[in-house]
Amino acid sequence: MTAFMPITLRFCDNKTMLVGSVADAQTALQRQWPDKTAPAYIEAARLVRLAVEGNxxxxxxxxxxxxxxxxxxxxxxxxxSRAYDWLDAAASP
Known part of the structure; x- marks a missing residue:
């Protein structure tokens, strides 16, 4: 079971990865990203590292x-998924 709703990433080398936890995110950050110098990437890498450390x-x-x-x-x-449509229809008055 994953800690979060899993997301799928497609890296520059055209490989995909399903990421559903902070540990998975840490692994994914080591893969081929378009720009590892981008501010959002740097901040994500910092926060993921802190989360793995428990801080x-x-x-x-x-x-x-x-x-x-x-x-x-x-x-x-x-x-x-079509199941969401069914749930939305069932929940609406």
Missing amino acids: CCPRTAFEAFSKAARRQGILMVKSK
Whole structure:
């Protein structure tokens, strides 16, 4: 079981990785990113390192990681499952 809702990244070498925890994010940060000097990447790497050490909230680190991936265009967006539509319809009055 993952700590967060997993996200899929496609790196510059066209390899993909499913990331669902801060430990996974730490591994993913070592892969091929478009720009490892970008401020969002540097901040995400710092927060992920702090979270692994226990000095930062894992949720904050994972959100920063997701934001960096989105900004660099490596976050793969999946279409919403039809089950969500059914749940939305059942929940509406």
